[in-house]
Amino acid sequence: MSLAFNARQKIDLPVTKNIQRLPDYLLQQERVVGAMLEPKKLVSLGQGAFRYNVTSFKVFQLEVNPVVSIAVVNTEGNKLQMHATDSELDGLGIVDDFELMLDATLIATEKGLIGEAFLGVSVSQPPLLRLIPPKLLESTGHSILNGILLGIKARVGQQLTKDFSNWCDEN
Numbered sequence: 001m002s003l004a005f006n007a008r009q010k011i012d013l014p015v016t017k018n019i020q021r022l023p024d025y026l027l028q029q030e031r032v033v034g035a036m037l038e039p040k041k042l043v044s045l046g047q048g049a050f051r052y053n054v055t056s057f058k059v060f061q062l063e064v065n066p067v068v069s070i071a072v073v074n075t076e077g078n079k080l081q082m083h084a085t086d087s088e089l090d091g092l093g094i095v096d097d098f099e100l101m102l103d104a105t106l107i108a109t110e111k112g113l114i115g116e117a118f119l120g121v122s123v124s125q126p127p128l129l130r131l132i133p134p135k136l137l138e139s140t141g142h143s144i145l146n147g148i149l150l151g152i153k154a155r156v157g158q159q160l161t162k163d164f165s166n167w168c169d170e171n
Contacts, residue, residue, distance in 0.1 A: 005141035006120035009149040015112035018168045022108035023078040035163035036156050048072045068100050078108040098123045119145050
């Protein structure tokens with residue numbers, strides 16, 4: 001049986017200083033992605049390509065370790081877009097059909113940064129969890145994905161604005 005769950009978060013970060021420099025800051029892909037995600041879990045694979053070890057989490061006493069490849073593109077002069085290009089899962093035994101979907105956008109506006117992130121997972125019910133009802137697994141999955149996105153949102157809210165300020169001071 002296949003399980004699917006997802007989560008979505010929006011962010012609105014007012015910026016008061018150097019607001020006109022936000023579009024140039026978003027062009028610093030490695031720096032911006034490193035400020036949004038945990039740098040020690042992020043590996044740059046070259047221009048616009050990253051590998052990220054998503055925060056490990058437990059599902060009914062099983063430790064799960066998703067790893068996702070991310071493509072980053074700048075568009076429209078003020079937008080940074082991220083999406084998952086590949087994913088794998090360690091920790092649930094042999095799972096052949098795991099898919100992690102990620103679509104995130106960060107846009108520089110005249111007031112600051114706005115953004116939205118969608119995170120979804122599709123996976124067959126692992127053999128180790130066959131006795132647990134699918135609805136319970138899906139609600140747990142929704143909670144976990146919401147927790148991951150809320151953690152990233154909190155980090156972005158603190159770290160991204162601080163890094164932008166540092167970047168402005170350096171440049």
